[in-house]
Amino acid sequence: MRWIALLCGSLFGLGLALSGMLDPAKVQGFLDISGQWDPSLALVMGSALAVFMPGYFWWVKPRRQSLDGSAFHLSTKQQLEPSLLLGAGLFGIGWGLVGVCPGPAVAMLVTGQASVFWFVAALLIGIKLVCVWQDWQQRQLMAQGS
């Protein structure tokens, strides 16, 4: 069922493009709430939720496993740790700075713009840095425990 990832990725990329969310100016226009405000992003997220949410509660939640027989990879964490809020806070600053988040950044690679490559390179380095740091922290904890 690997093809489903390609199909869903393509639909997602198409959705991002049609919604206008590949355009950094439109995203920043949404975030400029006190100035010339473009509410489109709110409607994009709202309509995505209007489709996803009922589908999730009707079809996904009652099931024990997905249609291809694998487990649902869903987080069961409940706690609001400081790292969650710190991470989201930093994410929003970067998002506001240029008006790009990970999905649109990857989709925009296809335009071949150097600016997009720089952003995606830094994005991947940022993810990797935190992965390395989290692994190191995990090992420290294990070492203390043993």
Place this chain on the structure above:
Amino acid sequence: MTIVNFTPWTAVLGGSLLGFSALVLLLVSGRIAGISGILAGFLGPKAGDWLWRALFIAGLMVGAALAFTLGWVTVPSLTAPTPVLLLAGLLVGMGAKLGNGCTSGHGICGMGRLSRRSIAATLTFMATGFITVFVLRHLL
């Protein structure tokens, strides 16, 4: 505040596709359509966990390319000084990994499951996004 450049119909059409894509991926393969999570797993792949991520990432570009070549959307441009792009990319990457998700994973999939963590994360990055653009456009 004045409302400008509002494109409600394409926003609803595109947004519905995003929700549909995330729903189908979860229902069929049990995976969350969270782009930062997909990228993070792609960078440090476990056995058997790599191909679907690569295919989803390729799909994002295929979908965008389709919209551009069929002329449904004009190709937008990302213009910012390179140091700003690098700083922003680093913040987005570190923030998404540290905060367990981004606009897609928290904003659509997590909020769609009414996860309190995702609701808190989405409210937080919206707030810092609003503040950042306010500072950029109205204070600096």
